[in-house]
Amino acid sequence: xxxxxxxxxxxxxxxxxxxxxxxxxxxxxxxxxxxxxxxxxxxxxxxxxxxxxxxxxxxxxxxxxxxxxxxxxxxxxxxxxxxxxxxxxxxxxxxxxxxxxxxxxxxxxxxxxxxxxxxxxxxxxxxxxxxxxxxxxxxxxxxxxxxxxxxxxxxxxxxxxxxxxxxxxxxxxxxxxxxxxxxxxxxxxxxxxxxxxxxxxxxxxxxxxxxxxxxxxxxxxxxxxxxxxxxxxxxxxxxxxxxxxxxxxxxxxxxxxxxxxxxxxxxxxxxxxxxxxxxxxxxxxxxxxxxxxxxxxxxxxxxxxxxxxxxxxxxxxxxxxxxxxxxxxxxxxxxxxxx
Amino acid sequence: xxxxxxxxxxxxxxxxxxxxxxxxxxxxxxxxxxxxxxxxxxxxxxxxxxxxxxxxxxxxxxxxxxxxxxxxxxxxxxxxxxxxxxxxxxxxxxxxxxxxxxxxxxxxxxxxxxxxxxxxxxxxxxxxxxxxxxxxxxxxxxxxxxxxxxxxxxxxxxxxxxxxxxxxxxxxxxxxxxxxxxxxxxxxxxxxxxxxxxxxxxxxxxxxxxxxxxxxxxxxxxxxxxxxxxxxxxxxxxxxxxxxxxxxx
Numbered sequence: 001x002x003x004x005x006x007x008x009x010x011x012x013x014x015x016x017x018x019x020x021x022x023x024x025x026x027x028x029x030x031x032x033x034x035x036x037x038x039x040x041x042x043x044x045x046x047x048x049x050x051x052x053x054x055x056x057x058x059x060x061x062x063x064x065x066x067x068x069x070x071x072x073x074x075x076x077x078x079x080x081x082x083x084x085x086x087x088x089x090x091x092x093x094x095x096x097x098x099x100x101x102x103x104x105x106x107x108x109x110x111x112x113x114x115x116x117x118x119x120x121x122x123x124x125x126x127x128x129x130x131x132x133x134x135x136x137x138x139x140x141x142x143x144x145x146x147x148x149x150x151x152x153x154x155x156x157x158x159x160x161x162x163x164x165x166x167x168x169x170x171x172x173x174x175x176x177x178x179x180x181x182x183x184x185x186x187x188x189x190x191x192x193x194x195x196x197x198x199x200x201x202x203x204x205x206x207x208x209x210x211x212x213x214x215x216x217x218x219x220x221x222x223x224x225x226x227x228x229x230x231x232x233x234x235x236x237x238x239x240x241x242x243x244x245x246x247x248x249x250x251x252x253x254x255x256x257x258x259x260x261x262x263x264x265x266x267x268x269x270x271x272x273x274x275x276x277x278x279x280x281x282x283x284x285x286x287x288x289x290x291x292x293x294x295x296x297x298x299x300x301x302x303x304x305x306x307x308x309x310x311x312x313x314x315x316x317x318x319x320x321x322x323x324x325x326x327x328x329x330x331x332x333x334x335x336x337x338x339x
Numbered sequence: 340x341x342x343x344x345x346x347x348x349x350x351x352x353x354x355x356x357x358x359x360x361x362x363x364x365x366x367x368x369x370x371x372x373x374x375x376x377x378x379x380x381x382x383x384x385x386x387x388x389x390x391x392x393x394x395x396x397x398x399x400x401x402x403x404x405x406x407x408x409x410x411x412x413x414x415x416x417x418x419x420x421x422x423x424x425x426x427x428x429x430x431x432x433x434x435x436x437x438x439x440x441x442x443x444x445x446x447x448x449x450x451x452x453x454x455x456x457x458x459x460x461x462x463x464x465x466x467x468x469x470x471x472x473x474x475x476x477x478x479x480x481x482x483x484x485x486x487x488x489x490x491x492x493x494x495x496x497x498x499x500x501x502x503x504x505x506x507x508x509x510x511x512x513x514x515x516x517x518x519x520x521x522x523x524x525x526x527x528x529x530x531x532x533x534x535x536x537x538x539x540x541x542x543x544x545x546x547x548x549x550x551x552x553x554x555x556x557x558x559x560x561x562x563x564x565x566x567x568x569x570x571x572x573x574x575x576x577x578x579x580x581x582x583x584x585x586x587x588x
Contacts, residue, residue, distance in 0.1 A: 235393060236433035240447035240499065241423035250446065254437050 043308075051302040052309050055293050059309065062129015062284050064114075068121065071113045072132040079135060082106065083320045087327050107139040125201040129284035131313060136203070137275040137285060141210035142268055148211060149218025150257075154248065156223060167219070174216030180277055182213045187281050206278050214271055221263040225256030258332050265325035269318050276314075286310060341405065342366040343503050343534050344390055349399035351385060351558075359385040360396060361558035367503075367536060372529045374549035374566075375538045378581060382558040383538045387505050390536065391425045392418035404502060423451060426496030430508040432488040434480040434495070440467070441476045444495045452499065459498070466494040470524055486517030490524055497528075504528065506537040540585055546570055554578045 015025040052059070061072045082102055085095065114136065116122035128136065155167030174182070186209025187202065194200065200208075229252050237247035257264075279288035290306045293299055299306075344367040351360040359382045367373050375383045388394040390403055392413060401408045403421050435443050444463035448454045454462075467473040470490040472483075480488055489509055496504060506525065510518045522544050529535060529548045539545060545552055545566060552569040554561045554577075562575050573579045 232429065232431060232433045233435065236429065236435070238393065239391060239422055239427040240495070241419050241451045242447060243419075246450055250450065251435055255435075258437065 042304075047305050048302060049305060051293065051299040051305050055289075055299075058130060058293065059286070059289050059313075060131045062133055062289060063127045064129070064132070065123060065127065068123060071116075071120065071123075072128075075110050075113045076132060076135065078106065078109070083324060086324050087320075089327065089331070104143060107136070107143045110136050110139065125203040128203060130289045131286055133203070133283065133285040133288075134272070134275050135317075137206060137210065137278065137283075138268075138272045140207045141214060141271055141275075144207070144211040145215040145218055145271075146264075148215035150222050150253070152215060152219035153222035153226060156219065157226060171216045171219050174213055175220070177213075179213050179274055180280070183209045183277055183281055185209065186212075202283060206275075206281070206283060210271065210275070214267060217267055218264065221260045221267065222256060224263065225258070225260030226252065228259045229255050261325065261329055261332070265322065268325070269321050272317055272321065273314065286313060340369050342368050343371075343404060344536070345400075345402040346389075347400040349386070349389065349396050349401060351389070351394070351396040358382070358558035360389070363399070363558075363560055365553065365560065365563070367534060369502075369534055370532045371550045372535045372537065372548055373551050373553055374545040375536065375553045375555060376540065376545065376581070377555035377561075378584075380557075381555040383555055384507055385558075386555070387507055387536055387538050390503075390505055391422050391427055393427075423499060424501055425503045425505060426499060426501035427505040428489070428492050428496055428507065428509050430511050432480070432485070432492045432512070434488055434491060436480050438479075439476070440472075440478055440480065440483070440491050443480070443491060444498045447495070448498050463494065463498055466497050467491070469527075470494050471520075484517060485513045486520045489513065489521045493521075493524055493528075503534045503536070506535065506539065508538050508540070510539065510541060542570065542582075542585065554581070556581070 016022045057069065060076065061069055064072055082099075086099055086103075089096070110132075112118075113120070114123060114128050114132065115125070152167045152171055155163045156171065158164045158167070183206065186205045190200065190205050190208065233251055233255070234247055237251045242250070275285055276287040278285050279291055282288075284292060287310060290310050294303060294306055344365070346366070347364050349360045349363040350358065352358045361382075363386060365373075375387065377383050385394050389396050389401060389408075392408060395413075396410050398410050404424050406417060406421050408417070408421070434440075435446070438446065441460060441463055444466065445456070445459040448459040448462065449456060464473060464476060467476055470493060472487050472490055472494075475483055475487060475491075480491070483491065493504075493509075509525070510521050513521065518541070522541060525535070525537070525544070526548050537544075537549070547566075549566050551563060552566055553563050554569065554573075554575070556577055561577050562569070562573065564574065568574070569578065570582065573582060
């Protein structure tokens, strides 16, 4: 009872401490309530959710063969399970230690589950789609662009002029080209450059284009981290007789990546959302499915339902990523203070 | 026994006409504790950092543990050979903040000397208890006081079983009440016969532990004397002036 009273008192202090505060608070609260009411009224009475319920498999798995739906289904469930494990922070240390490995193997596992091979019937990448494809594009591009970005960042600080200049030029050029142009390049020009007979499917081309683009930004984030590490750390390593390569890997990079973690999270969330650009280039990932569903005469005009669903899915994914990143950040600082 | 460090006519200038090292010749014998004193900017740190290749020099000869260092273009392997046998302790400790105390100490033995993890950890623990901080082994540097961190830094330098230890103002960044715990650790090392070059402003330490005092100003060696002579009866006017200044502080 006393607790409840202090909560009310606290609310009063925060929102209604004087006349101006009270007016502003009232306006904001009434706008919020009106919006919420209107929205829920529309969602319950006016909306026709059949467009979502009928097409749900399409939104989740694209046009994956019906009898094989367990494969993308299993893969997406694993994403949820891994996320939960990471956020909850398991008690068993063996599981905590293998988390990184789990996440790194997540992308390749997805490719295997989707494409098939070794006991699984093969499925062409044209049939991949929906949420599955969005997660595939994001996870594979992220896994490839992180090491490439780190390499570019280190290259930019190299003492060898060729490496240094090439890295700088690459980073600067990539950062001055719009993503959509790079994606077009990936879809239309990469096939022209390849020797006859060698063909890369559209999904791989998209992953290559995303990797090339994102790694330039990651390189700059990592460079920021590298620059925040004092030169004396390098000296301390040198004095111990460590090899320059060991100094970089064991002393400088772990600290730099910790500093760069918030901006790297930013890149990951941005990457997730940017995969929706592939809808323009003909891949039926989440947004692409939405567009093709809306093009179906049966569901014409059901824009709001579809885009609300898409927004909700992207929001859940983005929030999961942010939570995981925050958890990682806390872990890394807790380690130092909690023992 | 040949000297551990033999420097002849070392010269280094950062910009024209201003010398960080001006024609310095000096040798350090095995088991000797050489204390380097002098006002700030006199080149003390530069001198001690040339001994393990952190700084280059422009001309002169330098020989550390029988390994010659050239004025230019030293082979990196040569420098690393010296560093494996020479430990260094910095003013700002320079521990690795992302590693536990134990990992800070075992990193180099495991990665450079390729020793077994178990063995390296046992050695590290015995070094830590020698420094009186064995209970902190699992902690991280940020959880320790300055004096404790500096003792970890000494243990880290000792873990490679060096033949020479370089100290670059090891107590200058510490709170006054923490200075003695570090100096005591260094004193014990000197008693065990460790060869040391120590840049410091601690007069008592220099008096009691130093075998010789090297006084520098503007990159030059002003005088080299035993502590008895230097502190009671310094040969040079410049040395006496400096001593007065730091005594009155």
